[in-house]
Amino acid sequence: MDRVRIKSISLDTYKGSNITVCGWVKSKRESKNCTFVIINDGSCQSDLQLVVDPSGFSSILPAVTTGASIRASGTVQESLGKGQSFELVVSSLEVLGISDESYPLQKKGHSLEFLRQIAHLRGRTNTFGAVFRVRNVLSRLVHKFFQDRGFIWAHTPLITASDCEGAGEMFRVTTFDLGSVPKTEDGKVDYSQDFFGTSANLTVSGQLEGEVLCSSFSDIYTFGPTFRAENSNTTRHLSEFWMIEPEMAFCDLKGDMKIAEEFVRFLLANVIKEARGELEFLQKFYKDTSIQTLEEISSKDFTRISYTDAIEELKKQPASKFEYKVEWGMDLQSEHERFLTDTVFGGPVIVYDYPKDIKAFYMRNNDDGKTVAAMDVLLPRIGELIGGSQREERVDLLEKRMLDMNMSLKDLYWYLDLRRYGSCPHAGFGLGFERLVQYVTGMTNIRDVIPFPRAPRLIEF
Ligand code: 4AD
Numbered sequence: 362m363d364r365v366r367i368k369s370i371s372l373d374t375y376k377g378s379n380i381t382v383c384g385w386v387k388s389k390r391e392s393k394n395c396t397f398v399i400i401n402d403g404s405c406q407s408d409l410q411l412v413v414d415p416s417g418f419s420s421i422l423p424a425v426t427t428g429a430s431i432r433a434s435g436t437v438q439e440s441l442g443k444g445q446s447f448e449l450v451v452s453s454l455e456v457l458g459i460s461d462e463s464y465p466l467q468k469k470g471h472s473l474e475f476l477r478q479i480a481h482l483r484g485r486t487n488t489f490g491a492v493f494r495v496r497n498v499l500s501r502l503v504h505k506f507f508q509d510r511g512f513i514w515a516h517t518p519l520i521t522a523s524d525c526e527g528a529g530e531m532f533r534v535t536t537f538d539l540g541s542v543p544k545t546e547d548g549k550v551d552y553s554q555d556f557f558g559t560s561a562n563l564t565v566s567g568q569l570e571g572e573v574l575c576s577s578f579s580d581i582y583t584f585g586p587t588f589r590a591e592n593s594n595t596t597r598h599l600s601e602f603w604m605i606e607p608e609m610a611f612c613d614l615k616g617d618m619k620i621a622e623e624f625v626r627f628l629l630a631n632v633i634k635e636a637r638g639e640l641e642f643l644q645k646f647y648k649d650t651s652i653q654t655l656e657e658i659s660s661k662d663f664t665r666i667s668y669t670d671a672i673e674e675l676k677k678q679p680a681s682k683f684e685y686k687v688e689w690g691m692d693l694q695s696e697h698e699r700f701l702t703d704t705v706f707g708g709p710v711i712v713y714d715y716p717k718d719i720k721a722f723y724m725r726n727n728d729d730g731k732t733v734a735a736m737d738v739l740l741p742r743i744g745e746l747i748g749g750s751q752r753e754e755r756v757d758l759l760e761k762r763m764l765d766m767n768m769s770l771k772d773l774y775w776y777l778d779l780r781r782y783g784s785c786p787h788a789g790f791g792l793g794f795e796r797l798v799q800y801v802t803g804m805t806n807i808r809d810v811i812p813f814p815r816a817p818r819l820i821e822f
C-alpha cells in the first residue's frame with residue numbers, strides 16, 4: 362500500500378478509506394481504552410492524530426515515543442475531539458526507528474538559539490517546518506516569475522578566478538598542501554602550480570557570467586549559492602547565501618528598477634496566497650511579520666529617491682540621530698537605510714545614482730562624472746534586499762574605470778569583449794534570497810531561514 366502524505370489527507374477524499382501514513386511522533390497521550398499518538402511528516406503544518414487501541418498494540422506502544430518514526434495503517438474518520446477534523450483509527454502499527462528520553466525536542470517552546478544548536482533536528486519543530494516550507498514556496502515563485510516572462514535560468518560557475526564585487530571577500534579554492542605551498546623566486550605563492558594554474562575562489566556573484574549569457578539570450582536569471590568571506594557576525598549576513606541575479610539586455614536603470622519592484626511585489630502577493638497557513642502560524646509567535654503588511658507592500662508603488670536626495674533627507678535630522686555622520690559620498694549604513702524605509706517613507710524605497718567611488722567597477726558612469734547608474738531596493742526592518750545597476754557598456758569608459766581601480770584588463774578580456782562585439786545597454790540586480798525569506802517569515806536572525814547556516818565559526822552541520 363502506498364504511503365499517503367498528511368498534507369493530502371482530507372475527509373472529502375479519504376473518509377472511510379484505509380490508508381498508510383508515516384511520520385515522526387510528536388506526542389503520545391494514554392488513557393484506559395485509547396491511546397492518541399500525534400505524528401507529523403513535514404509535508405504540512407498539520408499533525409495527524411492516530412487513535413490506537415492499547416489492548417491490540419501493547420507490545421508496540423512502549424516504543425512509540427516522542428521522536429520515533431512510525432508507519433501506521435488504518436481508517437480515516439471524522440474526529441470527535443477538538444483540534445482536528447479527522448483522525449486515523451489504527452489497524453496496524455510499526456516502529457521504524459526508535460528514539461529515547463535524550464531526544465532534545467521533548468518539551469514545547471524551545472528558544473530559537475537552542476534550536477540553532479540542534480540544526481539537524483530543528484526542521485521537526487512547527488516553526489522551522491513553516492519557515493523552510495515558506496522558503497520552498499518562495500523558490501518556486503522566483504522561477505515562476507522569470508519563466509513566465511521568458512527569462513532563461515542560467516547556471517553560472519561557483520568556482521571563479523574573478524572578484525565581481527571587488528571587495529576581496531573571497532574564499533580561496535586550492536588543492537595545495539597548506540603545509541608546503543609552492544613559492545615563486547620572489548617569495549609569492551606560485552599559483553601556476555595549483556589545480557587551475559591560477560588562483561581561484563568561490564564566487565561572490567554570478568553577475569559577470571550572467572552578463573555574458575544575457576549577451577546571447579537577452580534575458581537570463583541565476584538562482585544559486587554565493588559565498589562571502591566578510592567577517593560580519595550580524596543578523597543579516599551569511600558566509601554562504603543564495604542569490605537571484607537577473608540580467609537583461611536592452612535594458613537601462615529605469616527598466617531594472619521596474620522589474621526589481623515587480624519581482625518583489627509578485628513574490629509578496631503570491632507567497633501570502635500560497636503559504637497563508639504557514640504565515641498565519643508564524644505570526645502568532647513572531648510579531649515582526651504580518652500578512653497585512655506583506656499585502657500592503659505588494660500593492661503599493663515603491664518610493665524612488667536619488668542617493669543625493671536621500672542624503673539631503675537624512676541631513677534634516679540632528680547629527681545625534683545617527684551613529685555614522687551623514688555626508689555625500691558615504692555608503693548608507695543600515696541605520697540610515699532603516700530611517701528612510703521605516704520613518705521617512707514608511708515602506709520600500711529604491712535609492713539610485715550612488716557615488717561611483719563606493720560602487721563596483723562594472724556600473725555605468727552617469728554624465729555628472731560623480732555617480733553611477735546603481736540602485737538598491739531597501740525594505741523596512743531588513744534594509745538592503747536588492748543591489749543592482751545598469752552596466753557600463755562603453756569599452757573605453759569601462760577600461761578606464763578598471764585601470765583606475767588597479768584591475769587587470771587581461772584577466773577580464775572576455776568581459777571586455779562583450780563591449781567589443783555587439784555591446785548593448787544592459788542591466789541587472791541581485792536579490793539576497795535569505796533576506797527575502799527573513800522579511801516574509803518575520804525571523805529576526807538570518808541563520809534561522811537557511812537550513813544549514815554558514816557564518817564565521819559556524820559550519821557544524
Ligand atoms: O549588493 P550585492 O553585493 O550585489 C551583487 O552581488 C551584484 N553582483 C548583484 C547584481 O547586480 N547582479 O548583493 C546583492 C544582495 C544584497 O542586496 C543582499 O540582499 C544580499 O545580496 N547579500 C547578502 N545576503 C546575506 N548575507 C550576505 N553576506 C550578503 N551580502 C549580500
Ligand code: MG
Nearest residue numbers: 737745747748
Ligand atoms: Mg549591495
